[in-house]
Amino acid sequence: MTSPDDSLETVRAVTSETYKYGFVTDIESDSAPPGLDEDTVRFISAKKGEPQWLLDWRLQAFRHWQKMEGPQWAKLRIAPIDYQAASYYSAPKNDSGPKSLDEVDPELLKTYEKLGIPLSERAALAGVAVDAVFDSVSVATTFKAKLGELGIIFCSFGEAVREHPDLVRKYLGSVVPQGDNFFAALNSAVFSDGSFVYVPPGLRCPMELSTYFRINAAKSGQFERTLIICDKGSYVSYLEGCTAPMRDENQLHAAVVELIALEDAEIKYSTVQNWYPGDAEGRGGIYNFVTKRGACRGDRAKISWTQVETGSAITWKYPSCILEGDNSVGEFYSVAITNNLQQADTGTKMIHLGRNTSSTIISKGISAGRGQNTYRGLVRVQPKAQNARNYTQCDSLLIGDRCGAHTVPYIEVRNPSARVEHEATTSKISDDQMFYCQQRGLSKEDALSLIVNGFCREVLKELPMEFAVEAQKLLAVSLEGSVG
Amino acid sequence: MLEIKNLHAKIADGREILKGIDLSVKAGEVHAIMGPNGSGKSTLAGILAGRPGYEVTEGSVTYDGRDLLPLAADERAREGVFLAFQYPVEIPGVNNMYFLRDALNAVRRHRGQPDLDAGQFLKAVRAKLKELEISDDLLQRGVNVGFSGGEKKRNEIFQMAMLEPKLALLDETDSGLDIDALRLVSNGINKLRSPQRAMVLITHYQRLLDYVEPDRIHVLSQGKIVMSGDKSLAAELEKHGYAMLGDAA
Numbered sequence: 230m231t232s233p234d235d236s237l238e239t240v241r242a243v244t245s246e247t248y249k250y251g252f253v254t255d256i257e258s259d260s261a262p263p264g265l266d267e268d269t270v271r272f273i274s275a276k277k278g279e280p281q282w283l284l285d286w287r288l289q290a291f292r293h294w295q296k297m298e299g300p301q302w303a304k305l306r307i308a309p310i311d312y313q314a315a316s317y318y319s320a321p322k323n324d325s326g327p328k329s330l331d332e333v334d335p336e337l338l339k340t341y342e343k344l345g346i347p348l349s350e351r352a353a354l355a356g357v358a359v360d361a362v363f364d365s366v367s368v369a370t371t372f373k374a375k376l377g378e379l380g381i382i383f384c385s386f387g388e389a390v391r392e393h394p395d396l397v398r399k400y401l402g403s404v405v406p407q408g409d410n411f412f413a414a415l416n417s418a419v420f421s422d423g424s425f426v427y428v429p430p431g432l433r434c435p436m437e438l439s440t441y442f443r444i445n446a447a448k449s450g451q452f453e454r455t456l457i458i459c460d461k462g463s464y465v466s467y468l469e470g471c472t473a474p475m476r477d478e479n480q481l482h483a484a485v486v487e488l489i490a491l492e493d494a495e496i497k498y499s500t501v502q503n504w505y506p507g508d509a510e511g512r513g514g515i516y517n518f519v520t521k522r523g524a525c526r527g528d529r530a531k532i533s534w535t536q537v538e539t540g541s542a543i544t545w546k547y548p549s550c551i552l553e554g555d556n557s558v559g560e561f562y563s564v565a566i567t568n569n570l571q572q573a574d575t576g577t578k579m580i581h582l583g584r585n586t587s588s589t590i591i592s593k594g595i596s597a598g599r600g601q602n603t604y605r606g607l608v609r610v611q612p613k614a615q616n617a618r619n620y621t622q623c624d625s626l627l628i629g630d631r632c633g634a635h636t637v638p639y640i641e642v643r644n645p646s647a648r649v650e651h652e653a654t655t656s657k658i659s660d661d662q663m664f665y666c667q668q669r670g671l672s673k674e675d676a677l678s679l680i681v682n683g684f685c686r687e688v689l690k691e692l693p694m695e696f697a698v699e700a701q702k703l704l705a706v707s708l709e710g711s712v713g
Numbered sequence: 714m715l716e717i718k719n720l721h722a723k724i725a726d727g728r729e730i731l732k733g734i735d736l737s738v739k740a741g742e743v744h745a746i747m748g749p750n751g752s753g754k755s756t757l758a759g760i761l762a763g764r765p766g767y768e769v770t771e772g773s774v775t776y777d778g779r780d781l782l783p784l785a786a787d788e789r790a791r792e793g794v795f796l797a798f799q800y801p802v803e804i805p806g807v808n809n810m811y812f813l814r815d816a817l818n819a820v821r822r823h824r825g826q827p828d829l830d831a832g833q834f835l836k837a838v839r840a841k842l843k844e845l846e847i848s849d850d851l852l853q854r855g856v857n858v859g860f861s862g863g864e865k866k867r868n869e870i871f872q873m874a875m876l877e878p879k880l881a882l883l884d885e886t887d888s889g890l891d892i893d894a895l896r897l898v899s900n901g902i903n904k905l906r907s908p909q910r911a912m913v914l915i916t917h918y919q920r921l922l923d924y925v926e927p928d929r930i931h932v933l934s935q936g937k938i939v940m941s942g943d944k945s946l947a948a949e950l951e952k953h954g955y956a957m958l959g960d961a962a
Contacts, residue, residue, distance in 0.1 A: 662802050668789075672787050682806070
């Protein structure tokens with residue numbers, strides 16, 4: 230795999246060219262009027278030139294959605310969202326967003342500097358309307374050629390619909406059905422684009438696949454749809470997101486990710502979510518309502534979710550595993566940070582269906598400022614899941630005395646041979662720990678970063694190396710100003 | 714090196730703990746501060762190291778020619794003030810070696826020295842372990858996590874050796890040690906005595922002073938130094954106990 234520096238060079242090179250592939254340039258002048266009805270769905274599908282079956286699928290989802298209500302059970306305070314006020318198909322407009330970096334929240338710019346984001350990318354991440362947008366689609370095409378030689382498909386969702394309709398049709402909605410939940414139904418009706426991956430039998434994908442190289446414009450992320458299929462005996466590691474805080478004027482995000490691992494296949498899915506969390510007073514900030522689910526369809530399949538959630542004003546997210554195959558394995562490693570007025574309700578579901586299935590859940594929640602952090606997790610062992618095993622560990626760390634941490638485990642066991650363990654701790658960063666580090670010469674910020682990174686170590690070590698280093702820096706930046 | 718004049722301090726609930734301390738420690742000297750429980754020994758160490766929770770109401774502390782009190786705890790540490798904790802703090806998930814390397818590099822940067830890379834650091838660690846005759850079994854564990862009392866104190870002495878402070882404050886470093894651990898720790902302290910370094914040993918018991926011979930001994934009682942003398946004072950105290958302070962206290 231090329232080094233990150235090489236990739237950035239390539240990115241710089243391509244951004245000076247105008248974009249010449251696909252539909253992106255076509256849509257620039259178009260947008261749907263605000264509001265959501267069947268015509269909106271038809272409009273989106275037509276704009277994307279989709280086949281009839283997919284339009285029907287979207288409409289079916291829309292009809293489900295109309296009968297549904299947003300979930301009320303999460304420990305989140307959300308102002309009512311007017312779904313009719315938004316536009317569900319809008320091309321990037323050059324006159325929306327800030328005109329230049331001078332108009333961007335200076336705190337955001339400071340953060341970019343601390344994370345070492347190259348100058349050339351800062352404007353694009355901050356949502357400034359620039360001509361040469363950080364356009365990584367072209368980079369992806371160079372990777373794609375290499376992967377294509379091996380038979381691995383890695384492309385945008387729209388392209389997959391055109392080029393590989395059979396695969397899409399077979400698996401789309403097979404893990405997260407259209408009517409699964411309110412936000413998944415909304416996504417299914419109006420999804421914009423996303424990623425598609427297929428790894429053929431017996432193949433180990435030789436590089437980490439990353440959406441970082443795929444999202445074409447900052448505003449395409451609102452209703453993303455990702456579908457990853459690992460055929461028998463194959464392996465892929467997929468990275469989503471990037472460590473830079475991404476600004477987006479779409480406040481509501483509702484993505485759906487579906488993973489399918491067949492016999493002996495393994496999917497490792499890592500996320501760093503750092504959407505704009507809003508300012509210190511809680512103004513602005515993304516509402517992130519994501520449905521992520523993987524199915525271990527075959528025996529001995531394995532799906533592993535690792536997430537570092539530091540951004541968004543509201544995070545509602547439960548990456549889950551359905552362990553259908555015998556001896557299949559599900560893992561969930563999570564770090565979630567809430568600072569200022571951020572709220573997170575996140576966790577996982579491990580559904581044991583096959584025999585000898587096992588799952589591991591390690592969740593680290595960190596609350597600072599007035600942040601509220603909830604772990605919500607379900608472990609369900611069905612009657613046929615003989616000898617199922619689960620180990621759950623939920624640790625919460627509090628910084629300051631105005632934040633909150635909550636742990637809500639649901640355990641449903643319907644087979645007497647199951648072994649399910651749950652451990653939970655809540656601790657506070659003590660003045661003694663801070664003083665000890667400072668007495669050895671570390672600044673307050675370094676001391677906090679060290680203690681928090683120590684707390685998250687079990688999760689961070691699951692991240693791919695490059696990502697892990699960035700994530701450590703990110704934790705420190707996310708907690709800035711949280712100790713007096 | 715250290716000049717304390719008429720130091721008064723109180724804690725959060727308003728109680729005055731130190732009631733006028735005068736103390737002068739020169740580079741190369743080792744002073745012991747003894748006294749009964751609650752006499753203010755640990756408060757004094759805490760104030761010198763910059764521990765939060767105390768308020769100095771009167772008096773001054775001069776360290777290496779400058780006013781120590783306005784400096785934050787981490788600035789003091791980088792300037793060469795080291796406190797060996799009575800109760801070293803656990804930091805789960807943080808490797809002892811990484812912790813020490815971060816700390817050492819923070820201090821080195823302050824001194825205008827370049828950071829040590831992993832190889833150089835390891836070399837320095839090995840040399841120091843050998844010098845102090847202590848084993849390397851603690852290095853790969855979490856900072857103080859699951860350490861026995863003796864291991865924690867040994868780790869403090871090792872950190873002190875690596876950070877090479879100008880002023881070392883040792884708060885009850887002998888408490889809770891069995892005789893072998895006491896000997897090991899004392900040996901470390903003796904090896905770190907140097908003409909450039911001032912040391913203040915805070916102890917409740919006289920037994921540490923059997924191994925580490927101080928230049929001066931001070932007895933603290935009810936927030937004041939009530940007696941000062943040479944090492945013979947320790948033997949005196951041992952014989953009569955703190956009760957001998959009687960009127961003086």
